[in-house]
Amino acid sequence: MPKFEKIAYKPIPVRELLSEMKNLSELMIDLAYSAALFNDKELAEVVLDLEQRIDTLAYLLDIDVMVAARGDPRDAEALIGVSTVAAATDKISDAAADIAGIVTHGIGVHPIVSSVFEKVEERLMKATVKQDSAIAGKRVGKLDLAARMGVDIIAIHRAKEWIINPKKTEKIAAGDILITRGAPLGIKAFKDLAEGQTKQLEEKY
C-alpha cells in the first residue's frame, strides 16, 4: 500500500511536477538541517508533510511519463532521464525525512550533529497566519520583510499546496503556514506578527 492517500489522477505537465519535486527536495534539506540544529519539532513535521507531497508528485509523474511514452520504446528511452531525476529528488526527500525523524522521534540531536550543521547561520521557522494578524491580506512585497527584519518568506503552505519562493505579488491569507528564513530575532518577531501576538507592523525591530 502506498503511504499517501488515494490520489485522483489529473494530468499536470511533467515539467511542472519535476520542477516542484526539485524545489521541494531542496527546501526539505534546508528544513531538516534547521530542525536538527534547533531541535525544532514543528519544522521536522513540515519535512514529513512535504515527503508525503513528494510521494504524491512522484506517483503523478510516473503515470504522466508512462502515458507520454505512448508505447514507443524510443519515446520511453528519451524519458528515462526524467524518471531518474524524479527518483533522485525522491531519494533526497527521504534523506531529509530521515534527519527530521531524529527530531520527531525525540532521539535527541547529538552534539556532533549540531556542530556539523552549525554553519547554517540563518534559521528557518514556521508561523501560521492568524485571522487578526497584521499581515493577513497583505502582499509579500508590501511587507518589505528583508529590509524591516531581515526575514524572507521561502515557502507558503495553503490549501494542501506549497508555494516555494513566493512572488512579491503573492497575497498572504489567514490560515497560511509560512516558512521563513532569517536571523533568530527577526524570525521570532515575524512569528509574533503572523500569529497576532504583535499587532503592528512596526518600522524597526
Place this chain on the structure above:
Amino acid sequence: MPKFEKIAYKPIPVRELLSEMKNLSELMIDLAYSAALFNDKELAEVVLDLEQRIDTLAYLLDIDVMVAARGDPRDAEALIGVSTVAAATDKISDAAADIAGIVTHGIGVHPIVSSVFEKVEERLMKATVKQDSAIAGKRVGKLDLAARMGVDIIAIHRAKEWIINPKKTEKIAAGDILITRGAPLGIKAFKDLAEGQTKQLEEKY
C-alpha cells in the same frame, strides 16, 4: 562485496567524517545538476568519484560509531542520530550519482530536465592544473578570481583528498583538479589558465 577498495581503518574523528560527508553530498548535488544541464561528462565523472569517497567515509564512520558506543546501550542510543545523518548524506550522494549517471551513460538530457535545472545561473567546471600553469604554486587568495573573472574555486581534489571551499591561504599545486563556479566566460577563461592554454593571469577578461 563493498564497491570501494579495501580501506585501512584509521581513526578519524566522527565529527570530521560527518562534516566531510555533508559538504561532499551538497557539492555532489550542485555538480550533478550542472553536469545534467550542460551534458558535461567530466563533471558527471567527478560526481561518481565523490560517491566512492562518501562510501569510504561512511564505512569509516560506521566503525567509529560502533567503537564509540563502547558496548553501552545508552551511548549507542545517543549515537543513533549521528548514524542517521551519515546515512542521509549517503542517500543524497546516491541521488546525485543517479543524475550524473544520465550523463555518463549518454542517455541524453531530456529538455524537461534541462528546463527544470536551468535556474542554475552559474555553471560548474572542472580544470586540471598543469605544471606550466600561471596559477601553479599560487595561493587561492592571491589569484583574486572573484574580482578578476567572477570565478570561485569551490573544491580542490589533491592526492585522493577533497578540499571543499578552500581557504585563501591554500596553495594551488600542479596536478590539482579544481572545481570552479562562475559565469560561462569566466570559468572557461580560468580553465585555459589552469591548463596552460593562457600563460598570463591578466587584469581583465
